[in-house]
Amino acid sequence: MDPNTPDKFPNTVNIGVVGQSDAGKGSLINALRGIAPRNPEAAKTGVSATCQEETKRYQLSDSQFLCELPAYGSYKWPTQHFSEQTKLLKYDALIIVVSVGASDSLQITQQAKDAGIPFHIVRAKADRDIEDGLRDNGLRPEETMQKISEEMSTLPSRNRLRPEGLYHLNLASKDQGGDKPSLAHLQKALLSQKKLDKW
Numbered sequence: 001m002d003p004n005t006p007d008k009f010p011n012t013v014n015i016g017v018v019g020q021s022d023a024g025k026g027s028l029i030n031a032l033r034g035i036a037p038r039n040p041e042a043a044k045t046g047v048s049a050t051c052q053e054e055t056k057r058y059q060l061s062d063s064q065f066l067c068e069l070p071a072y073g074s075y076k077w078p079t080q081h082f083s084e085q086t087k088l089l090k091y092d093a094l095i096i097v098v099s100v101g102a103s104d105s106l107q108i109t110q111q112a113k114d115a116g117i118p119f120h121i122v123r124a125k126a127d128r129d130i131e132d133g134l135r136d137n138g139l140r141p142e143e144t145m146q147k148i149s150e151e152m153s154t155l156p157s158r159n160r161l162r163p164e165g166l167y168h169l170n171l172a173s174k175d176q177g178g179d180k181p182s183l184a185h186l187q188k189a190l191l192s193q194k195k196l197d198k199w
C-alpha cells in the first residue's frame with residue numbers, strides 16, 4: 001500500500017500525476033512548478049527515478065499539491081490493483097501522462113470519469129515526436145503535431161471521455177519554447193482546482 005495516499009492529506013487539494021514509467025511525470029511537475037530538474041527541490045527525473053516506490057508530494061500553491069504516483073504497470077504496482085493501492089479515486093484532479101498514444105491509460109481515464117474526477121491528458125516529448133516524424137516519414141513539425149493531436153483526441157472522444165484539456169508538450173527545453181502558452185494554460189486550470197466536495 002502506498003503510504004502517501006490522498007486521504008491522509010484531507011486539508012489540501014491533491015492533484016495526482018499518473019502514467020507509466022518514463023512518461024514524463026516528474027518532468028511535468030518540475031515544469032509546472034518552474035523548477036529546474038537538478039534543483040534539490042525538483043522531482044527526480046530520468047533513468048534513476050523511473051521506478052518510484054511511493055507517491056511523492058510537491059507543493060504547487062498554499063493549499064495545492066502535485067502528487068507523483070508510482071508508475072502503474074510495474075512489478076510492484078500492477079495496473080489491476082493500482083487504483084486501490086494508491087487511492088486514485090480520492091484525488092481532486094488527475095493529470096494522466098500518456099506515452100504511447102492514449103490507449104495505455106484508457107482504464108485509468110475511464111475510472112476518473114466514472115468517479116467524477118476532472119482529468120487532464122498530457123503527452124510529453126513533443127520534441128522527440130517531431131524528430132521521429134521527420135526521420136520516419138519525412139513529416140514537417142506541424143504535420144507531426146497535427147497527426148498526434150488527432151490521435152490524442154480520437155481515443156477520448158470515441159470513449160466519451162471528456163478531458164479538461166489535452167496537451168502535447170516539450171518538457172525538455174529549458175524555457176519550454178513554443179509550449180509555454182500551453183503549459184501556462186494547464187497551470188492556470190490547476191491553480192483554480194478546488195477540493196472536490198463529494199467526500
Ligand SMILES: Nc1nc2c(ncn2[C@@H]2O[C@H](COP(=O)(O)OP(=O)(O)O)[C@@H](O)[C@H]2O)c(=O)[nH]1
Nearest residue numbers: 022023024025026027045046124125170171172
Ligand atoms: N526530449 C524530451 N525528453 C523528455 C521530455 N519529458 C521528459 N523527458 C525525459 O524522459 C525521461 C523520463 O522523464 P521523467 O520525468 O523522469 O518520467 P517519469 O518516469 O514518468 O517520472 C527523462 O530522462 C526526461 O528528461 C520531453 O518533453 N522531451
Ligand SMILES: [Mg+2]
Nearest residue numbers: 025026049050
Ligand atoms: Mg518519475
